[in-house]
Amino acid sequence: QQQVKQSPQSLIVQKGGISIINCAYENTAFDYFPWYQQFPGKGPALLIAIRPDVSEKKEGRFTISFNKSAKQFSLHIMDSQPGDSATYFCAASRLPGNQFYFGTGTSLTVIP
Amino acid sequence: DSGVTQTPKHLITATGQRVTLRCSPRSGDLSVYWYQQSLDQGLQFLIQYYNGEERAKGNILERFSAQQFPDLHSELNLSSLELGDSALYFCASSSRTSGRNEQFFGPGTRLTVL
Numbered sequence: 001q002q003q004v005k006q007s008p009q010s011l012i013v014q015k016g017g018i019s020i021i022n023c024a025y026e027n028t029a030f031d032y033f034p035w036y037q038q039f040p041g042k043g044p045a046l047l048i049a050i051r052p053d054v055s056e057k058k059e060g061r062f063t064i065s066f067n068k069s070a071k072q073f074s075l076h077i078m079d080s081q082p083g084d085s086a087t088y089f090c091a092a093s094r095l096p097g098n099q100f101y102f103g104t105g106t107s108l109t110v111i112p
Numbered sequence: 113d114s115g116v117t118q119t120p121k122h123l124i125t126a127t128g129q130r131v132t133l134r135c136s137p138r139s140g141d142l143s144v145y146w147y148q149q150s151l152d153q154g155l156q157f158l159i160q161y162y163n164g165e166e167r168a169k170g171n172i173l174e175r176f177s178a179q180q181f182p183d184l185h186s187e188l189n190l191s192s193l194e195l196g197d198s199a200l201y202f203c204a205s206s207s208r209t210s211g212r213n214e215q216f217f218g219p220g221t222r223l224t225v226l
Contacts, residue, residue, distance in 0.1 A: 034214070043114065043202050043217030044155070089155060099145060099168050100215060102155040 006103025019077040023090035030092040116218035130191040137205030
């Protein structure tokens with residue numbers, strides 16, 4: 001059973017556009033929600049993360065929006081650049097130091 | 113560079129064989145996690161060790177086993193290999209004492225079973 005559901009599977013965005021990736025979870029015990037970015041041939045790298053006590057977190061062009069009541073969270077990439085082309089994974093876990101449940105990933109392509 | 117190292121980078125072997133994947137966590141990290149990444153399954157958690165002891169088990173097959181040594185490096189042993197075991201295997205580490213939950217991933221080992 002997939003604990004974290006992610007959509008879309010793939011996304012094509014024009015340079016300068018906004019990329020939006022959505023995730024939903026079921027387990028209300030989750031209290032840590034990271035997003036990872038993975039380039040081909042590399043391991044996933046932490047991009048940004050949020051705790052459920054805030055509804056939004058912004059770091060540069062990357063923003064997480066969190067809706068606790070709907071059990072959904074999303075990643076917004078503003079002013080998308082070709083260098084953002086990668087696979088993005090959402091995840092969820094219970095603090096501290098517990099396993100991550102990953103979404104199935106979204107392959108983002110930003111067209112110049 | 114995450115500070116997590118994995119060896120070997122690539123491994124090609126035959127069905128029925130046994131292999132060992134090695135992971136060295138970031139300096140000071142006590143937790144090690146193993147994940148399997150395949151095209152159709154995404155990133156699947158296999159097992160976690162904390163300071164030498166098994167902490168959590170995920171979708172790990174009985175043919176697979178792992179351990180964490182006193183120097184905190186970890187090994188994932190895969191035996192009686194099948195074609196379906198071909199995947200990327202990632203190790204991640206985290207520092208529980210920091211109070212944060214970031215997991216830092218290594219570059220992975222690509223296993224191909226022929």
